[in-house]
Amino acid sequence: MLMMGGSMAQETYTPSVENVASRQEFADAKLGIFIHWGIYSMFAQGEWYLQNADIDREEYAKAADAFYPHRFSAHQWVKAIKEAGAKYICITTRHHDGFSMWDTRESDYNIVRATPFGRDVIKELAEECQRQGLRLHLYYSHIDWTRDDYPMGRTGLHTGKDPKKADWPHYYEFMNHQLTELLTGYGPVGAIWFDGYWDRDQDPTPFDWQLDEQYALIHRLQPGCLVGNNHHTTVHPGEDIQIFERDVPGENKAGLSGQAISRLPLETCQTMNGMWGYKVTDQNYKSVDDLIRLLVTTSGKGANLLLNIGPQPNGQLPAMAIDRLKGIGEWTSRYGETIYGTTAGAIDPQEWGVTTRKGNTTYVHVLQQGLTSVTIPANALKVKKATAYDSNDPVKVSKGKGTITLSWQKPTEQVDFIIRIN
Ligand code: GLC
Numbered sequence: 001m002l003m004m005g006g007s008m009a010q011e012t013y014t015p016s017v018e019n020v021a022s023r024q025e026f027a028d029a030k031l032g033i034f035i036h037w038g039i040y041s042m043f044a045q046g047e048w049y050l051q052n053a054d055i056d057r058e059e060y061a062k063a064a065d066a067f068y069p070h071r072f073s074a075h076q077w078v079k080a081i082k083e084a085g086a087k088y089i090c091i092t093t094r095h096h097d098g099f100s101m102w103d104t105r106e107s108d109y110n111i112v113r114a115t116p117f118g119r120d121v122i123k124e125l126a127e128e129c130q131r132q133g134l135r136l137h138l139y140y141s142h143i144d145w146t147r148d149d150y151p152m153g154r155t156g157l158h159t160g161k162d163p164k165k166a167d168w169p170h171y172y173e174f175m176n177h178q179l180t181e182l183l184t185g186y187g188p189v190g191a192i193w194f195d196g197y198w199d200r201d202q203d204p205t206p207f208d209w210q211l212d213e214q215y216a217l218i219h220r221l222q223p224g225c226l227v228g229n230n231h232h233t234t235v236h237p238g239e240d241i242q243i244f245e246r247d248v249p250g251e252n253k254a255g256l257s258g259q260a261i262s263r264l265p266l267e268t269c270q271t272m273n274g275m276w277g278y279k280v281t282d283q284n285y286k287s288v289d290d291l292i293r294l295l296v297t298t299s300g301k302g303a304n305l306l307l308n309i310g311p312q313p314n315g316q317l318p319a320m321a322i323d324r325l326k327g328i329g330e331w332t333s334r335y336g337e338t339i340y341g342t343t344a345g346a347i348d349p350q351e352w353g354v355t356t357r358k359g360n361t362t363y364v365h366v367l368q369q370g371l372t373s374v375t376i377p378a379n380a381l382k383v384k385k386a387t388a389y390d391s392n393d394p395v396k397v398s399k400g401k402g403t404i405t406l407s408w409q410k411p412t413e414q415v416d417f418i419i420r421i422n
Contacts, residue, residue: 013215013216013219015240017223018223019219019225022226023226023240026088026135026190026191026241026265026267026304027302027304028087028341029304029340030087030295031085031087031304031305031339032086032087032090032137032267033084033088033089033306033307033309033325034089034090034269034306034307035090035091035308035310035311036092036139036276036277036278036310037092037101037121037310038094038099038277039064039067039097039099039115040063040095040097040277040278041069041277041312041313042067043063044279046276046277046279047095047096047097047276050145050159051096051156051159054158056159057098057146057159058160061099065114065115065116067114068115068117069117069311069312069314070315071312071314072124072311072315072316073315074124074127074128075128077089077125077128077317078131078132080322081134081325082134083325083326083329084325084326084329085328085329085331085333087135088137088190089135089136090136090137090191090193090306091122091125091136091137093138093139093140094140095141096141096144096195096196097146098141098145099114101121101122103123104178106174106181107147109146122186123185126187130188136186136187136188136189137189137190137191137192137193137226138186138189138192138193140175140182140192140194141194141195141196142175142199142209143199144171146161147161147171148161148165148166149166149167149170150168151168151171152166153200153202153207154202172214175214176217179192179214179218180217183221183225188224188225189225191228191240191241193228193243194228194230194231195230197209197231197232197233198231226241227240227241228243228267229243230243232257234259234260235264240264241267242261242262242264242266242267243267243268243269244256244257244266244267244268244303245257245268245269246268246269246271248301249268265304266301266302266303266304268298268301268303268304268305268306269306269308270305270308271307272285272307272309272321273320278310278313279310283320286324288324288327288328289415291307291324292327292331292415292416293367293416294307295328295332296353296356296365296416297349297367300344300349300355300356300365301344301349301354307328309321331415335418338363338365338418338420342357342358342363343356343358344356345357345362346362346380347376347377347381352371352374353365353366353367353374361421362381362420362421363420364376364418364419364421365417366412366416367415368412369411369412370412371417372409372411373405373406373407373408374405375404375406376403376404376405377404378399379402381404381421383406383421386406386421387419388417388418388419388420390414393408396408
């Protein structure tokens with residue numbers, strides 16, 4: 001029996017010592033890479049193709065029998081990601097289509113048993129992450145567009161599932177068995193990243209996902225494993241991190257991030273182009289500069305950036321994504337000190353940029369170009385000394401009425417003009 005008794009109810013959840021340490025490590029990390037990879041990559045239309053194109057689940061499943069990503073190399077992926085300065089990888093172990101990317105005993109619809117490839121890519125990645133010193137986070141879908149036992153919500157309605165066979169207790173047990181496999185056979189798991197809760201947010205009465213027992217199971221199997229849920233609502237008891245989809249916490253441009261910001265470590269997930277899973281027509285990648293600005297902006301909010309890549313069906317990361325990783329890596333190797341291990345600065349994000357803080361040092365990140373000064377509230381910061389991070393040249397400090405103005409000669413033209421204040 002996997003369910004936990006009331007004594008482990010997450011309402012009264014106090015994170016363990018290991019968990020608190022993981023939270024700190026997570027909050028310091030600032031950059032993670034998200035990987036959306038599954039048999040959906042074969043259709044090259046993004047990870048929602050089964051639902052969006054109204055495909056019959058049995059027709060869709062035929063892609064598994066042709067899935068042979070012969071260019072997949074966990075070593076190369078992890079190396080490229082590490083060189084970008086990312087500290088962790090979060091990969092889809094099972095997305096909404098229901099296909100498992102590891103050798104699960106709970107369903108034959110998995111990469112080892114249903115494909116000619118036959119390799120457990122989660123295991124290979126887990127081992128490689130350990131070797132190269134990156135944390136591995138596992139994305140896990142709460143919903144399933146293929147299995148009959150998942151009681152359908154508002155998506156996945158036309159895949160040929162039989163609604164009469166819905167059986168939540170059976171499905172819940174299946175998920176907990178799968179999570180147990182992932183948390184016992186793949187070494188240390190940095191986080192379980194849930195998704196799909198929103199599938200039932202239009203139910204007339206709130207659906208009980210039984211998160212309490214599931215979160216308790218995770219914490220019992222690996223106390224240091226962080227629990228996060230992309231539910232687009234305020235955090236639930238038992239969660240260790242708060243996730244924002246496609247928005248810097250505090251912004252809500254994509255419409256999924258109106259929820260209050262908690263005191264938990266924060267993470268913003270965002271795509272490099274427009275889609276999570278590989279989409280052949282989507283070459284609209286954000287520029288390296290824009291991605292660096294996004295990374296710095298999330299850091300200025302005290303949040304991590306979980307930046308997504310959709311690998312190709314052949315197992316390679318798209319060349320555009322590799323190019324972006326390289327560009328980010330050049331920046332982090334030079335300026336990483338100004339974000340890693342920092343917290344949000346004392347000044348809220350401004351038009352011109354953000355601040356980060358480490359101990360008594362504040363880093364002012366001027367992200368807007370063409371500026372020769374910025375003005376900050378005087379009570380926010382004690383400024384003894386201000387220097388340009390790159391050149392070490394002094395930055396002029398002028399005190400006004402309740403303000404401090406930092407100024408310099410040359411209008412900013414770099415992606416992030418950094419001033420060190422202590
Ligand atoms: C959404 C989508 C999903 C994607 C996720 C990543 O919830 O359903 O496809 O995996 O966002 O944030």
